[in-house]
């Protein structure tokens with residue numbers, strides 16, 4: 001019998017994909033979202049109308065055939081890194097010994113991310129009149145965008161800028177959403193809010209458009225409560241007119257451990273979000289009686305009552321009117337649109353990819369109306385949804401603004417599709433230097449694994465770790481092997497570690513400047529109970545059996561199942577979501593996800 005050939009997951013996926021494309025009748029000429037990695041190494045020329053630099057198109061959707069709507073128009077475009085740079089970083093990951101960084105290094109000042117003198121603005125829509133033809137308007141926008149990029153690059157030497165969006169089509173969508181919204185919900189991830197809050201955007205909305213911004217600090221369940229409060233105070237001190245609302249779409253006693261064996265999947269429960277009332281109150285203050293928001297208030301009360309009764313959202317959440325926007329809506333819209341037109345409050349949800357914009361919309365509505373995914377850049381085209389007859393929500397594709405943030409940190413903040421990274425190892429190194437990875441991941445150094453086979457050679461000295469060693473050890477622990485030579489698959493291990501961090505299972509939270517000095521103050525702050533209630537966390541001391549969804553008694557030291565799949569998967573293909581906040585470590589012991597941070601703090 002001929003020997004069975006090893007067949008990797010990747011190959012299997014590719015095979016399925018080709019099959020699907022054949023079924024659809026595609027000739028295979030265009031890359032799809034899942035095989036974009038095939039493009040790796042291939043130098044792309046600039047085909048988009050307005051790009052001046054060499055860009056890598058990522059996170060593509062399957063190509064459509066001629067004459068049809070092209071979903072790829074809105075895919076992420078990031079500047080392409082040179083092969084040499086990628087190789088240099090790989091070498092760095094192999095050679096550099098990891099050194100834990102001090103607490104101070106986790107403190108980040110917004111002015112270091114967006115230095116005011118570096119021209120880190122975002123592209124503006126040039127002025128236009130109704131006399132202009134569509135073509136001349138588009139040309140003008142393209143020229144203005146090229147000028148913007150030139151100016152940006154002239155003020156920021158090569159290598160100093162973060163990855164940022166190079167697709168003008170996506171910026172056009174932001175322009176439109178800003179124009180049509182009365183109040184802007186700028187959504188950020190609480191773990192690193194300053195990375196995702198471009199001051200220029202805030203000033204543009206408030207000073208030029210004369211509209212209000214509500215900063216929604218989302219994913220509050222992923223941060224220690226004192227840090228949530230500290231960030232809130234820091235942002236208020238920097239932007240005194242900003243309304244701030246803490247929010248979570250997945251409240252509950254977070255979290256599973258990294259090494260959890262069992263994974264629970266259950267239907268996403270969009271009716272349990274924390275922060276709904278605060279958001280309503282903020283809008284009520286801003287509109288000051290100019291819009292009748294009573295239907296929204298009633299909806300919140302109705303949903304809360306239904307949730308108390310049987311854990312289900314009220315029936316009223318069933319019908320949601322969706323408005324699909326056309327291209328012409330993007331082009332000839334009036335920037336000075338009248339506020340609260342027809343007595344309707346339009347809330348524009350904007351922010352970086354993956355911060356949870358779609359989840360916030362689903363939570364407000366109380367059911368899934370927008371697709372949610374771990375893949376950044378999933379939302380491609382803006383749409384509006386009527387929450388009630390007088391409140392309209394507008395979802396916008398995620399946009400990465402230019403900044404001076406380190407690229408490794410950007411990746412850990414979840415804005416780049418992990419499966420398409422050419423070099424994930426230095427990001428793993430960045431993470432490990434900021435988290436007590438050894439105690440959390442329970443790794444064995446690769447050199448000790450070799451010594452296991454040579455008794456008598458052990459116990460000499462604690463080995464030093466490089467990022468590459470961490471990936472090797474994780475591959476060994478998880479049994480990731482390459483298909484051909486059955487060696488440890490370090491690339492897959494690196495991706496897996498990055499996903500754990502992005503999902504919040506390996507907890508890396510930045511802190512506002514001065515946090516360490518004032519830690520006691522924040523840890524005893526009077527607002528703590530309020531934040532904990534919002535997070536859906538009862539007291540830390542909650543006893544065994546107090547919560548639902550008890551895990552069975554399986555040991556947490558067993559490797560988990562395939563939680564960190566190879567591809568950045570969609571969460572809602574089957575209308576299910578991860579069981580956030582409902583996993584447990586051992587019987588009767590809710591896992592404290594913030595252990596990671598605390599251990600780090602104690603070092």
Ligand SMILES: Nc1nc2c(ncn2[C@@H]2O[C@H](COP(=O)(O)OP(=O)(O)OP(=O)(O)O)[C@@H](O)[C@H]2O)c(=O)[nH]1
Pocket residue numbers: 218219220221222247248249250351352353354355356357358359360371372373374375376377378379380396397398399504571580
């Ligand atoms: N723990 C936690 N995860 C969240 C929360 N909100 C969203 N997520 C997760 O974050 C990821 C991104 O959520 P989306 O709602 O798709 O984010 P988005 O901003 O619309 O993303 P783009 O489509 O890339 O612009 C998904 O994996 C969500 O499950 C939250 O409040 N808590």
